[in-house]
Amino acid sequence: MGNAETYIDAHSHIWTPDIEHYPLAEGFKLADMQPPSFTSEELLATCKPAGVGRVNLIQMSYYKFDNRYMTDMIKLYPDRFAGTAIIDPFGSGLDAIMIGFKSKGIRAFRIQPQYSKLPSARWLEPEGYPVMFMTAAKTGQALSCLIDASGFPEVDRMCEKFPETKVIIDHLGRIGVDGTIRAEEVDALCALSRHPRLFVKVGAFYALGKKQPPYDDLAPLIKRVVSAFGARRCMWESDCPFQVVKDKYTDSLDLIKNRLDFLTSDDKRWLLSETAEATLFS
Numbered sequence: 544m545g546n547a548e549t550y551i552d553a554h555s556h557i558w559t560p561d562i563e564h565y566p567l568a569e570g571f572k573l574a575d576m577q578p579p580s581f582t583s584e585e586l587l588a589t590c591k592p593a594g595v596g597r598v599n600l601i602q603m604s605y606y607k608f609d610n611r612y613m614t615d616m617i618k619l620y621p622d623r624f625a626g627t628a629i630i631d632p633f634g635s636g637l638d639a640i641m642i643g644f645k646s647k648g649i650r651a652f653r654i655q656p657q658y659s660k661l662p663s664a665r666w667l668e669p670e671g672y673p674v675m676f677m678t679a680a681k682t683g684q685a686l687s688c689l690i691d692a693s694g695f696p697e698v699d700r701m702c703e704k705f706p707e708t709k710v711i712i713d714h715l716g717r718i719g720v721d722g723t724i725r726a727e728e729v730d731a732l733c734a735l736s737r738h739p740r741l742f743v744k745v746g747a748f749y750a751l752g753k754k755q756p757p758y759d760d761l762a763p764l765i766k767r768v769v770s771a772f773g774a775r776r777c778m779w780e781s782d783c784p785f786q787v788v789k790d791k792y793t794d795s796l797d798l799i800k801n802r803l804d805f806l807t808s809d810d811k812r813w814l815l816s817e818t819a820e821a822t823l824f825s
Contacts, residue, residue: 548596550796551819553744554627554713554780555590556603557583559612568607576605581784583616587623589783593793597622599780599823601653601687602629610649617648625823627651627687632658632671638678650823651685651711656694663693667701676705685709685742685822691717692728695735702738709822711742714782715768719751724764733771742822743772745814746780748798749790756794757802765798766805774810778818 559565560580562573573579583600590598600613610628617624628649630640641652652675656666679686686708688698695716702710716732718724735741745765748758769777781795799806799814806814 548591548594550593550595550815551778551824552590552595552598552781552783553778553819553823554601554746555586555598555783556601556785557581557586557613557616558603558605565606565612566609567605568609571605578784578788583620583624586783587620589787589792590781593796595796597819597824598624599650599819600624600626602627604629608634610644614644614647614649621648624648625650627653627685627823629653629658630675632669632675633660634671637671637674641675641678641684642682645682645684649684651687651709652679653687653689653713655689663690664696666690666694667697672701673705676701676708679709680705680707683709685711687711687713687744689713689717691720692725692731695731698741699735699738702735702741706738706740709740709742710738711744711822713744714747714780715743715745715751715764717747717751718764719761722752722754724752724761729764729767733767736771736776741772742776742778742818743768744780745769745777745799746795747782747786748795749786749788750782756790756798758794758798759802761798762803762805765803769806769810769814774806774813775818775821777814778822779814 559582608631613626626649656663659666659669718728752760779799
């Protein structure tokens with residue numbers, strides 16, 4: 544890894560058009576993959592010129608619970624990638640599955656209401672989730688939540704019950720995904736900062752607020768979150784390849800590097816590398 548590639552992208556997806564070796568999950572077809580290809584090599588070709596040397600890969604829904612493409616790429620590029628897997632919360636032996644994944648470079652597990660089959664107000668009720676929270680506390684792996692504000696109360700409940708578990712909120716809690724940043728949702732996200740092992744991914748800017756670079760409209764939201772959690776519990780993410788469909792990779796990175804005058808140089812260091820290092824790569 545080159546010395547200039549100092550940043551860590553805490554969240555990117557990859558997939559391959561090679562569905563013979565890596566078949567799609569039931570309900571998906573080739574046409575659903577947009578762009579048609581975003582392999583590990585394509586990701587590295589995108590992020591390395593921007594100074595990003597390592598990436599936390601997020602299992603793509605096209606493969607559902609079959610994490611093999613991601614884990615194979617982690618094995619191929621162990622100095623570049625860690626991973627966030629998806630497992631079935633209704634499956635058996637979840638603790639053993641999580642422990643087994645750790646040796647494959649899996650540092651977190653994505654959880655979301657879609658897989659709990661319950662409304663957001665009850666999404667962490669299935670009995671598999673307490674097992675995952677307890678196991679993650681022992682292994683040091685994190686649970687990474689793809690939710691909006693309606694899912695925050697359940698996260699609050701489980702963090703209270705399992706205070707040793709690292710929990711991550713993806714995409715700033717998707718606040719502003721409909722174009723409107725609501726003060727009550729920002730307040731609810733920031734209230735979760737009372738849990739010292741809860742972290743926030745700051746990114747997916749292309750999908751929030753005005754959804755247009757340079758994303759300056761998101762500055763007040765980011766300022767509130769960083770102020771509430773501290774930079775040491777915030778990590779930058781691109782959410783590629785969706786970041787580069789109509790915008791550029793550097794559009795996302797530049798917001799943190801150059802456009803937020805309330806961030807100190809120390810804040811930027813934690814946001815762009817050290818929080819992800821400590822949470823997902825150590």
